[in-house]
Amino acid sequence: MKKVITYGTYDLLHVGHINLLRRARELGDYLLVVLSSDEFNAIKHKTAYHSYEDRKIILESIRYVDKVIPEYTWDQKIKDVIDNDIDIFVMGDDWKGQFDFLKEYCEVIYLPRTKGISTTKIKEDLQLGMKNE
Numbered sequence: 001m002k003k004v005i006t007y008g009t010y011d012l013l014h015v016g017h018i019n020l021l022r023r024a025r026e027l028g029d030y031l032l033v034v035l036s037s038d039e040f041n042a043i044k045h046k047t048a049y050h051s052y053e054d055r056k057i058i059l060e061s062i063r064y065v066d067k068v069i070p071e072y073t074w075d076q077k078i079k080d081v082i083d084n085d086i087d088i089f090v091m092g093d094d095w096k097g098q099f100d101f102l103k104e105y106c107e108v109i110y111l112p113r114t115k116g117i118s119t120t121k122i123k124e125d126l127q128l129g130m131k132n133e
Helices: 015-026 038-043 052-060 074-083 100-104 119-131
Strands: 003-008 030-036 067-071 088-092 107-111
Touching (some): 015 030, 015 088, 015 107, 030 052, 030 074, 052 067, 074 100, 100 107
Parallel strands (some): 003 088, 030 067
16 A cells, blocks of 8 residues: 655645645555644644644545644654655645655655645735725
């Protein structure tokens, strides 16, 4: 069985997230999603609309996702790859080169992002919509 791992916050789920999860799953037989915990988001100075538990429930309902575990630190990736027998690490290409240190443990693939969509864009569009009302 070929196992794939990816990481993210997955707040305000959109088609770009689904495309990444689908393409990641197509690379193997099993997809593990490591989801940023609320505590880790605070360390990153990132605010999620949905709590970790709600984001986990949403991700677990997606057919491409086999398992969701929490991310607590930047440094846990090597341990996650080893502990879960991972063959392929996948991230969006906006992170290109950032995780090449994992090539010693597994294949590293950076997938192209879906054009025209991001959580940041959604938040900005919502802010503009509220200002125009």
